Amino acid sequence: MMRCEEALSRLMEFVDGDLSGDEEAAVKKHLDICDRCYPRYDFQRAYLKFTRRLQDRQAAPAALRRRLFRAILEQEARHRP
Amino acid sequence: MLADKRTHDVQPGRAPRPAPVLTGDEPELDMDGFVEEALPWLDAVYAFSLRLVTGNVGEAEDLVQDTFLRAHRFWQTYERGTSVKSWLFTICRNTYLQQKQLMREQREIPAADFDARAESLSAAVAFGDSPPDPEQEFFDSLIDEEVVSAIDQLPENFREVLVLSDLGDLKYTEISEVLDLPVGTVKSRLYRGRKILQEQLREFAVRSGHLRETYFTKETTDDAV
Numbered sequence: 001m002m003r004c005e006e007a008l009s010r011l012m013e014f015v016d017g018d019l020s021g022d023e024e025a026a027v028k029k030h031l032d033i034c035d036r037c038y039p040r041y042d043f044q045r046a047y048l049k050f051t052r053r054l055q056d057r058q059a060a061p062a063a064l065r066r067r068l069f070r071a072i073l074e075q076e077a078r079h080r081p
Numbered sequence: 082m083l084a085d086k087r088t089h090d091v092q093p094g095r096a097p098r099p100a101p102v103l104t105g106d107e108p109e110l111d112m113d114g115f116v117e118e119a120l121p122w123l124d125a126v127y128a129f130s131l132r133l134v135t136g137n138v139g140e141a142e143d144l145v146q147d148t149f150l151r152a153h154r155f156w157q158t159y160e161r162g163t164s165v166k167s168w169l170f171t172i173c174r175n176t177y178l179q180q181k182q183l184m185r186e187q188r189e190i191p192a193a194d195f196d197a198r199a200e201s202l203s204a205a206v207a208f209g210d211s212p213p214d215p216e217q218e219f220f221d222s223l224i225d226e227e228v229v230s231a232i233d234q235l236p237e238n239f240r241e242v243l244v245l246s247d248l249g250d251l252k253y254t255e256i257s258e259v260l261d262l263p264v265g266t267v268k269s270r271l272y273r274g275r276k277i278l279q280e281q282l283r284e285f286a287v288r289s290g291h292l293r294e295t296y297f298t299k300e301t302t303d304d305a306v
Contacts, residue, residue, distance in 0.1 A: 012272055016246070018253055043219070047279060048247060050220040054228060055248040060127035064142045068123070069108040071146055072153050076112065079154075 002030040007037050015044045101125065115156050118165050119149070125249060126169050132244040133177050135233040144180070148173040167255045170245060174259060223282055227289075231281035239274030246271055 007030040013019050014027045031038050101121035108116070127145050134140040151172050152159075159168055232240060245251045245259060253271075257264045 012268070012275075016253070043279075044275075046220050047275070050223075050228075051247040052250060054225060055125065055128045055250075057225060058128040058131060059124045060145065061142070064127070064145060065104075065106065065123065067142075068146050068149055069106070071150055073108045075150055075153060 002026045004030075004034060004037055007031065007034065008040065011037070011041055011044060015041065015048060112153065112156050114161075115153060119152055119156070119159075119169060122166050122169050123149070125166060126173055129170055129173060129244055129249055130177070132229075132232055132240060132248065133174065136229060144173065144177055147176050147180075151176060164251075164255055166249070167251060167259055170249065170251070171259045174241065219283075219286060223285060227285045228282065231278055231285065234281065235274055235277060239270050239277065242267055242270040243274035243278065247275070 007027050010019060010023060010027055014024060019027065031041050101124060103116070103121055107120050123145070126148055127141065130141040130144040130148070131138070134144060148169065152169055155172075159165065232244065235243060241260065242256055242262075245256045246253075251259065253264050253267050256262075256267045256271075260267070262270075
């Protein structure tokens with residue numbers, strides 16, 4: 001069984017999905033039974049869900065979209081043979 | 082033994098997330114694939130730009146425009162099949178760095194200076210006796226402005242890695258390409274950046290009365306990120 005130190009040292013890569021299948025399974029197995037490590041994992045999971053939602057709430061303003069599309073069209077017209 | 086109650090949501094934020102779609106107001110261009118492949122990432126590049134310029138909306142909008150104009154001009158050099166999002170983020174960051182240099186405003190803060198600070202903030206997050214779903218309660222207590230402010234206060238070296246990963250949803254290898262850094266450096270900066278950020282968020286939550294100081298114990302999470 002994986003020890004706490006080892007599981008915690010791989011926790012970031014675990015939540016980021018960067019471990020191999022075997023390593024991932026070993027961390028999962030440890031989290032299943034460890035009351036010390038699981039809350040730390042659970043916090044990191046909640047943190048990442050929060051930050052990804054944060055980006056979704058920051059859409060480019062409509063005025064920027066219009067300005068950008070106009071600029072692209074102008075650039076394309078300038079470079080059209 | 083709590084195994085029956087536990088879930089293991091590996092890569093929680095990366096799990097099924099639909100690719101952005103066109104909104105219908107995009108221009109018709111002659112350039113093959115640019116509209117369909119590049120323009121859907123406009124919001125993501127905008128969010129990344131906002132954090133690069135630490136919240137200055139005008140600068141972020143100029144940066145986005147410069148990024149996409151450059152991407153449009155060099156679209157033929159984009160290698161099909163690779164991550165267009167990484168390609169756009171790379172252009173965005175390079176544009177930002179060039180503009181910074183031009184404006185002579187570059188003020189590089191060595192990551193090493195913040196190592197000690199990161200270490201001192203190691204008492205990040207741990208849970209003792211707690212109400213149900215404590216981590217969700219913690220994040221629910223925060224408001225976007227507080228989080229954005231905390232991100233903007235991060236040292237640039239940590240901020241750009243954290244934003245690319247935690248907001249931009251890039252993998253370590255993609256961040257490594259965007260920033261031209263070894264993957265190991267990406268991981269260590271992300272680790273430290275998250276640690277600092279999470280401590281800042283904890284302070285916000287405590288200060289605003291949403292969390293009791295004692296809620297987080299000193300028996301912490303040195304290795305939790």
